[in-house]
Amino acid sequence: MFEVKKYSRRLAGAVMIAGSIAFTGSVRAEGDTIKIGVLHSLSGTMAISETTLKDAMLMLIEEQNKKGGVLGKKLEAVVVDPASDWPLFAEKARDLISKDKVSAVFGCWTSVSRKSVLPVFAELDNLLFYPVQYEGEESQRNVFYTGAAPNQQAIPAVDYLMSEDGGSVKRWVLAGTDYVYPQTTNKILQAYLKSKGVADEDIMVNYTPFGHSDWQTIVSDIKKFGSAGKKTAVVSTINGDANVPFYKELANQGIKAEDIPVVAFSVGEEELAGLDTAPLVGHLTAWNYFQSVETPGNAEFIKTWRAFAKNDKRVTNDPMEAHYIGFNMWVKAVEKAGTTDPDAVIDAIVGVSVPNLSGGYSTMMPNHHITKPVLIGEIQADGQMETVWQTSGLVTGDEWSDYLPESKNLIADWRKPMSCGNFNVATGKCGGQSTN
Amino acid sequence: MTISAPKYPASPTILVAALLAVLTLVVFAPSVRADEAVVRAGLAKFATAKGFGEVEAAVRELAATGDPAVSKPLAALSEGNLYVRKSDAAVFIATSNGETLSLADPLTGAEAGTAKAGEMAKVRVNNAVRGAIRAVSGSLTLGSGDAGVRLAAANAIFSRPDPNTIDALDAAIAKETDATVKARMQIARSSSVLASDRSDEEKSAAIKLISGLGSREALNLLTSFQSNAPDRLKEEAASAIRSINGTLMAWDVAQNVWYGISLGSVLLLAAIGLAITFGVMGVINMAHGEMVMLGAYTTFAVQEAIRATAPGLLDYSLIAALPCAFVVAAAVGIAVERGIIRFLYGRPLETLLATWGVSLILQQAVRTIFGPTNREVANPSWMSGGFEIGQLAITWNRLWIVAFSLAVFALLLLISNRSAWGLQMRAVTQNRRMAASMGIRTPWVDAFTFGLGSGIAGIAGVALSQIGNVSPNLGQGYIIDSFMVVVFGGVGNLWGTLLGAMSLGIANKFLEPYAGAVLGKIIVLVLIILFIQKRPRGLFALKGRAVEA
Amino acid sequence: MIAARLLKNGIDRRIAATIALLVGAAVLVPVLHLAVPESSPFHIPAHAVVLFGKYLCYALLALALDLVWGYCGILSLGHGAFFALGGYAMGMYLMRQIGDRGVYANPVLPDFMVFLNWKELPWFWHGFDQFWFAAAAIVLVPGALAFGFGWLAFRSRVTGVYLSIITQALTYALLLAFFRNDMGFGGNNGLTDFKDILGFPVQAPATRAALFAATALALAAFIAVTAMVVGSKLGKLMVAVRDAESRTRFVGWRPEHIKLFAFTLSAVMAGIAGALYVPQVGIINPSEFAPANSIEVVIWVAIGGRGTILGPILGAMLVNWTKSWFTAALPDFWLFALGALFVAVTLFLPKGVIGMWDQWRAARRSRVDGVVPAIGTQPRQSLGTEAAE
Known part of the structure; x- marks a missing residue:
């Protein structure tokens, strides 16, 4: 009796553990398709931004399949939910690559989620297309940065505000959420502004916690700072969630764009959809794409998107365009290489050009960043942006900022024979990284 | 729930923001009616203007006619409702209803049919143009029959001081009967005086008047004035700034x-x-x-x-x-x-x-x-x-x-x-x-x-x-x-x-x-x-x- | 009488079996991962090793919480803080091990300090280039924080829900503090891009297997420690404090000392769990301090069965495995399933999975032997929050 029980107990335990290992270890049946991983949070704090990108990827894959897929095979999306949980991103990335055997992954939004998956992509040698503007200071062999680097967003925006069209701004508030992207961007901007002769006392830097909702003090500080007799502007790197209360407070405290314009880098059509923008007309955003851009390609894209989402009011935004570009680059590179093998694609993709939605072509550069136009838009009463200025040509993403002392000597070039993400031109050595 | 159901929205103090909206509604006494042809010629410039600089120039030119009627197209421009018909370069105020736009004459407001969205081009504006419109419309509406509008006009001038408005303000102050509006106009005049090349005595009086306000705007004006003022006035402005700062601290x-x-x-x-x-x-x-x-x-x-x-x-x-x-x-x-x-x-x-x-x-x-x-x-x-x-x-x-x-x-x-x-x-x-x-x-x-x-x-x-x-x-x-x-x-x-x-x-x-x-x-x-x-x-x-x- | 003793022995045997299982896994899993070829059905793939290594860390954290909550009646809603502090201590060691292999090739400063223009290493980063120092910090930092916090709180007789909420305030304050880039812990991105641990590359299969083994052994060791503590006189006093704090005090014991011991030991366990977690997942960042994470730990313990030693371990594995599975299988709807699971377990398994299992077995035995069952050491009613009733 006892022996039996003991046995059965152990057996049960063993079966349970073996079962669960076997389950997670099982490989799903592989058909004759090419799998694409979609790694965007569908729940938790980032779902608000990332869910749209998941839908955009599903649409792009569907459209590509209508055109016959890639290399004669259909594409299949594998969607997982990393739930805004950064270690879970790494776990899911590993699952996508080693269990689902995806050929490339499109995903991540926050820098920390990207940082969390980097080692996984390097180890398992796969591809990540990262579609969001970020702080730069990174170039990895397995990652393609289709969002903006600081020089493709922040610096042109400041240039515009300093110009006569932008109001010849002399005094600057750099307001951001306290995390790495705003900190780095503001460091770069401070160095840049100083190089343009702006004095220290004309720069005010302010950081707030994530999801900050009480902006009374800060908005009134901005008002104070702006009443020193010089034209003042706010450069906002405030993160998604905190923007709505920030803009509401701006509107209610009566800060008008003609007096103190606010230029934001993280506010797109999607964020403005949650706001009545009538009191905000004239405040600025800097992106590489606006829904309002008038090109046939964009009109087509919006039409397809709305049909796919079954909602004729769905807006498009810049990270969606980044996925559009990144996905098409991947397709083209795969066709060029004749295989989905990541190493072959990494070699083939540099130099690939695909149309972007603002009427030109974007090219994948050897540093794994892309060329893009920079647009400055003013917010309109209908929640759209109207381009008021744009760079005359395309701007190449600069991963290692020229305005940070430690990174100005670094370059990245993933073409052979250099194949290095942080080559120091002063010492002639490939940074400190021993691997890739 | 029986709590705090407001029966009538309390009216907020007149905001500068209300100015542009009000502009379109006001009927003006034809004090300085310019020749309509001149105004129309000015309006036509919007059809040919290239870039925001030229649009702004056209705004100033239109304002220079001094005809209050131009405030209507200017307000529409500021709100992004001024359009040019591509076929004949005629300028209209248009309101969008989906795919079509209903057109109206920019001066008279008379209906002028409809057009497809593709047939019209919007006259684009940016902050600089909007700022210019706000500045010029101040002097255009100083003679309005509505005290609220005059007050808003004075506020607009105050926030965008312009030496060219002094004469218009002088005339308006002389006619003004409402004490609040008059005081505000005088302050607006002072701000414009500071920006002008008038005599030091006049400026000194202006500093006194402005420092009496004790507000952030006053501080802003005085600080910007102080940076390139003559020495005597610099000291005066500095002491005014100090006193304002003291009040603001409390x-x-x-x-x-x-x-x-x-x-x-x-x-x-x-x-x-x-x-x-x-x-x-x-x-x-x-x-x-x-x-x-x-x-x-x-x-x-x-x-x-x-x-x-x-x-x-x-x-x-x-x-x-x-x-x-x-x-x-x-x-x-x-x-x-x-x-x-x-x-x-x-x-x-x-x-x-x-x-x-x-x-x-x-x-x-x-x-x-x-x-x-x-x-x-x-x-x-x-x-x-x-x-x-x-x-x-x-x-x-x-x-x-x-x-x-x-x-x-x-x-x-x-x-x-x-x-x-x-x-x-x-x-x-x-x-x-x-x-x-x-x-x-x-x-x-x-x-x-x-x-x-x-x-x-x-x-x-x-x-x-x-x-x-x-x-x-x-x-x-x-x-x-x-x-x-x-x-x-x-x-x-x-x-x-x-x-x-x-x-x-x-x-x-x-x-x-x-x-x-x-x-x-x-x-x-x-x-x-x-x-x-x-x-x-x-x-x-x-x-x-x-x-x- | 006999049945009760048998039951007691049974529980002990069960713990012994689990320890044996863990030690076995610590040997077997590395062998199956490294020595068995990938084509073999017995091969354990890398992602499973990483995943289960992570689960075991969570299990250790859950065990730590169970020691204070299940046995001592202190509901900590901030145990994630100790876990994260241990993790940060390990992370700092791993950062220093990168040396000049960082992207800027700075021999001393971690990358995130370099590009934010830090000129020298902050004082609290010194010493972390030595493993022994980091190891001491892993134990001492969470331990000292728990000791200080507990000393204040228990002496002032902060109990029940007040204590729970201030532990939450503690972890929330730490979350905000570690978010700040000025603190020198890498801000929101945390610490990442690790290369070596004790001279072995973190990404290598052998290191990974060794880390898994270390985690399994640590868990086994702490199960033994917990069982010993719980079985001792001190453990009985802990249960006494849990069930009737005032009465224990009136009898002449000092509940605050007993609580302080349990809380500090538990924090040390959580810190060690965090330290083992970091090299396996490759990142430590402030979101580990998020109050929601700490609440999740409470849920693992409750689902497994609190006041038992195996319950929290089972609960942690079960919930996390469910989560891993749901997020891939039902990405759009998994929160419904997880939420429903929590509700269902509270309603239908009030004593957790282990408790239900025991009850079921005891009921069966009583049918067979005709003896009324006694239930292990599970609390008779929830204390900890004394506000209701």
Whole structure:
């Protein structure tokens, strides 16, 4: 009796553990398709931004399949939910690559989620297309940065505000959420502004916690700072969630764009959809794409998107365009290489050009960043942006900022024979990284 | 709900913002009627202008005609409603209705048919052009028949001083009968004098007049004047700046107190429902934030319904949303209580787990129904903008929220202390078995108490939708703060919640300027931890045997 | 009488079996991962090793919480803080091991300090280049924080829900503090890009297997420690404090000392769990301090069965495995399933999975032997929050 029980107990335990290992270890049946991983949070704090990108990827894959897929095979999306949980991103990335055997992954939004998956992509040698503007200071062999680097967003925006069209701004508030992207961007901007002769006392830097909702003090500080007799502007790197209360407070405290314009880098059509923008007309955003851009390609894209989402009011935004570009680059590179093998694609993709939605072509550069136009838009009463200025040509993403002392000597070039993400031109050595 | 239903929106002090809207409505006395052909020629420039610089030049040229009639097309331009017909380069004011635009003559406003969106090109404007329009329209409307418009015109000139306006101001001041408007015009004139090359005596008088204002705008003008003023006036301006700074310092303290009260009232609203479900009933209600979220989404739904059926009533949508939000959240609350929590009385910790599960489900349900992105809840006009008392800037939405939170608090206090139901509620929570033996139907009291707490959280959601995001994550943002407030104030005591919310709000706002928003919040949390060591049961501790039960 | 003793022995045997299982896994899993070829059905793939290594860390964290909550009645809603502090201590060691292999090739400063223009290493980063120092910090930092916090709180007799909320305030304050870039812990991105641990490359299969083994052994060791503590006189006092704190005090014991011991030991365990977690997941960042994470730990314990030693371990594995599975299988709807699971477990398995199992077995035995069952050491009713009733 006892022996039996003991046995059965152990057996049960063993079966349970073996079962669960076997389950997670099982490989799903592989058909004759090419799998694409979609790694965007569908729940938790980032779902608000990332869910749209998941839908955009599903649409792009569907459209590509209508055109016959890639290399004669259909594409299949594998969607997982990393739930805004950064270690879970790494776990899911590993699952996508080693269990689902995806050929490339499109995903991540926050820098920390990207940082969390980097080692996984390097180890398992796969591809990540990262579609969001970020702080730069990174170039990895397995990652393609289709969002903006600081020089493709922040610096042109400041240039515009300093110009006569932008109001010849002399005094600057750099307001951001306290995390790495705003900190780095503001460091770069401070160095840049100083190089343009702006004095220290004309720069005010302010950081707030994530999801900050009480902006009374800060908005009134901005008002104070702006009443020193010089034209003042706010450069906002405030993160998604905190923007709505920030803009509401701006509107209610009566800060008008003609007096103190606010230029934001993280506010797109999607964020403005949650706001009545009538009191905000004239405040600025800097992106590489606006829904309002008038090109046939964009009109087509919006039409397809709305049909796919079954909602004729769905807006498009810049990270969606980044996925559009990144996905098409991947397709083209795969066709060029004749295989989905990541190493072959990494070699083939540099130099690939695909149309972007603002009427030109974007090219994948050897540093794994892309060329893009920079647009400055003013917010309109209908929640759209109207381009008021744009760079005359395309701007190449600069991963290692020229305005940070430690990174100005670094370059990245993933073409052979250099194949290095942080080559120091002063010492002639490939940074400190021993691997890739 | 009988609380704070505003019958008539109080009119805010005239805002500069109102200026452009008003411009289009005013009928002018034809004082300086320029030749219409000249004006039309000026307007035609918009059709050919390349770039914002030329548009701005065209604006100035149009304004130089001095004809008040041009303010209409200028206002339209500023709002982005001025269009050029591609076929014949004619300029119209157009309003969009979907694919077609209805056109109107820019000067007379007479209807001029419709056009397809593709046939028209919008005259684009940027901040510089809008600023120029604001500056020139000041002098154009100084002669208006409406005192409010004249005041707004004076304000516009004041904020954009321009030496060319001095003559127009002199003429207007001479004619002005309204004392307030006249004073404002004189100040506007002073600001323009400072920007002009008039004599030092005149400028010195202007400095005196402006420094009397004691406001930020005055400070702005004087600082910018001081930077390139002659030495004698520099000293004068500097002393004026010093005196203004002194006044402002005192106002700053008051301003901080107001910000603190306003933050406190937000915390109070967020926490007050929890003060019932958690404080009174002892349910560790992790789904409390989601009840707030439900209230906010109900507001959104009500607004959408009103927008679709009776857009004219949009301003009153919040009042309609209040009972709806209460009912929705209370119904969900009662369902949760009947379905889950009632099995868990006596096991309060288990309620934490179950309500955490409920909160996940509610979040995902809202995400599935309404989508993961922010939803727009419009601010009614009576909750937009702000006004100033002295140098104290108060925004309407904050003022209403403070009033609303206090009203909710008072109502709750009334229910709990003065009604039979409140008595039963307290009896059940203090001693369930005794209450049951006295004939109180404890299950119903439980259900309704939980419903009340949830419903209150729901109406808090209506108010909070006015200042923040309406997204599935809304509740998560408030839950920790709410628990802090209730615990800090003392579980089971409504007054504690009020005092807790206000002191945390004010402490936060006084720390923020010195420590920054992030560090300020950390310090407040550490202070709460230390405070609880001193008073292990919060500000207002329950006394007696209930404590150790 | 006999049945009760047998039951007691049974529980002990069960713990012994689990320890044996863990030790076995510590040997077997590395062998199956490294020595067995990938084509073999017995091969354990890398992602499973990483995943289960992570689960075991969570299990250790859950065990730590169970020691204070299940046995001593202190509901900590901030245990994630100790876990994260241990993790940060390990992370700092791993950062220093990168040396000049960082992208900027700075021999001393971690990358995130370099590009934010830090000129020298902050004082609290010194010493972390030595493993022994980091190891001491892993134990001492969470331990000292718990000791200081507990000393204040228990002496002032902060109990029940007040204690729970201030532990939450503690972890929330730390969350905000570690978010700040000025603190020198890498801000929101945290610490990442690790290369070596004790001279072995973190990414290598052998290191990974060794880390898994270390985690399994640590968990086994702490199960033994917990069982010993719980079985001792001190453990009985802990249960006494949990069930009737005032009475224990009146009898002449000092509940605050007992609680302080349990709380500090538990924090040390959580810190070690965090330290083992970091090299396996490759990142430590402030979101580990998030109050929601700490609440999740409470849920693992409750689902497994609190006041038991195996319950929290089972709960942690079960919930996390469910989560891993749901997020891939039902990405759009998994929160419904997880939420429903929590509700269902509270309603239908009030004593957790282990408790239900025991009850079921005891009921069966009583049918067979005709003896009324006694339930292990599970608390008779939830204390910890004393506000209700």
